[in-house]
Amino acid sequence: MAQPATPPLKHELDIVIPTMRNLHFLEMWRPFFEPYHLIIVQDGDPSKSIQVPDGFDYELYNRNDVNRVLGPNANCIAFKDSACRCFGFLMAKKKYIFTIDDDCFVAKDPSGREINALQQHIENLLTPSTPFFFNTLYDPYRDGTDFVRGYPFSLREGVPTAISHGLWLNIPDYDTPTQLVKPLERNTRYVDAVVTVPKGTLFPLCGMNLAFNRELIGPAMYFGLIGDASFGRCDDMWAGWCAKVICDHLSLGVKTGLPYVWHNEANNPFDTMKKEQKGIYWLEQIIPFFQSVVFPKECTTVQRCFIELSKLVKEKLGPIDPYFHQLGDSMVAWIESWEELNS
Numbered sequence: 552m553a554q555p556a557t558p559p560l561k562h563e564l565d566i567v568i569p570t571m572r573n574l575h576f577l578e579m580w581r582p583f584f585e586p587y588h589l590i591i592v593q594d595g596d597p598s599k600s601i602q603v604p605d606g607f608d609y610e611l612y613n614r615n616d617v618n619r620v621l622g623p624n625a626n627c628i629a630f631k632d633s634a635c636r637c638f639g640f641l642m643a644k645k646k647y648i649f650t651i652d653d654d655c656f657v658a659k660d661p662s663g664r665e666i667n668a669l670q671q672h673i674e675n676l677l678t679p680s681t682p683f684f685f686n687t688l689y690d691p692y693r694d695g696t697d698f699v700r701g702y703p704f705s706l707r708e709g710v711p712t713a714i715s716h717g718l719w720l721n722i723p724d725y726d727t728p729t730q731l732v733k734p735l736e737r738n739t740r741y742v743d744a745v746v747t748v749p750k751g752t753l754f755p756l757c758g759m760n761l762a763f764n765r766e767l768i769g770p771a772m773y774f775g776l777i778g779d780a781s782f783g784r785c786d787d788m789w790a791g792w793c794a795k796v797i798c799d800h801l802s803l804g805v806k807t808g809l810p811y812v813w814h815n816e817a818n819n820p821f822d823t824m825k826k827e828q829k830g831i832y833w834l835e836q837i838i839p840f841f842q843s844v845v846f847p848k849e850c851t852t853v854q855r856c857f858i859e860l861s862k863l864v865k866e867k868l869g870p871i872d873p874y875f876h877q878l879g880d881s882m883v884a885w886i887e888s889w890e891e892l893n894s
């Protein structure tokens with residue numbers, strides 16, 4: 552009798568979900584997520600109980616657990632935003648992480664077939680990236696394609712992929728001003744492509760539908776000290792900028808494109824306006840800062856790069872606002888916590 556196939560990376564991947572709601576969205580993901588272990592990080596009042604549908608294998612953490620586990624470093628885990636998810640990254644023990652927001656559902660491809668987002672992330676992570684030279688036919692490692700004529704043979708091995716950044720149909724990941732002027736806009740464009748983000752290029756990472764190799768880049772996936780600082784909704788982007796400059800330095804790859812999820816809930820733009828206020832101003836200074844980062848050659852690990860980055864954040868961004876001094880300190884506390892829990 553044929554044995555049912557073991558789902559890919561079943562014992563090597565954890566799914567991390569930040570939440571402040573009930574997790575009914577998991578019902579739709581049941582066929583894809585049920586074989587995997589879930590790490591749920593509950594935001595808000597720890598005395599509230601979160602409903603997780605039956606049949607899932609999960610561990611659930613709240614603020615009390617963060618305080619208990621991290622002690623004096625607990626403040627590096629921000630709440631009041633999706634940033635609480637990085638406590639799940641700390642607690643995970645597997646090599647790969649897939650993280651998804653609780654308002655993301657299974658999307659369909661143009662043929663009407665449900666998309667197994669996890670499987671596509673795994674394919675992205677298990678095949679190399681090509682940050683040093685752009686392949687005009689997108690990801691050359693996908694079935695049915697290859698490197699185009701003129702692609703240097705010496706670069707065709709690629710580099711290990713650290714991050715797989717998936718996209719979203721329906722509610723687009725817009726900032727508040729864009730959301731306000733286009734309240735009815737929906738993303739209906741399904742593009743069947745995966746590309747490597749080139750070396751030296753930053754991008755706005757969205758944490759909604761994201762996977763990464765925790766061994767390669769885990770310590771850089773820090774969603775910051777966000778909650779109380781009006782730097783809201785920049786948690787994922789902060790992780791993206793830090794991780795990308797470190798990937799560039801360590802010759803690791805970042806892919807973006809497939810898979811899609813269906814993003815269901817539009818935030819109230821008048822609420823998010825307050826959250827994003829400072830981030831929108833700061834963005835124009837933060838990006839030139841990251842573009843100028845050069846790591847010394849002694850920075851041979853993600854941890855060392857991250858500590859170096861924390862110093863640069865304090866020195867170069869500190870003059871903009873005292874918040875960046877706190878953020879620099881919390882980056883150090885994050886690395887201390889990572890080393891304590893993952894030594």
Ligand SMILES: O=c1ccn([C@@H]2O[C@H](COP(=O)(O)OP(=O)(O)O[C@H]3O[C@@H](CO)[C@H](O)[C@H]3O)[C@@H](O)[C@H]2O)c(=O)[nH]1
Nearest residue numbers: 569570571572594631632633652653654758759784787
């Ligand atoms: O205070 C909070 C707010 C949210 N969460 C959980 O975080 C994710 C994302 O929340 P939500 O869908 O409300 O926010 P979006 O603006 O659509 O999300 C985008 O912004 C990002 C950065 O904040 C996020 O990664 C993006 O996808 C949900 O699971 C909420 O339950 C929370 O825990 N606490």
Ligand SMILES: [Mn+2]
Nearest residue numbers: 652654814816
């Ligand atoms: Mn959302």
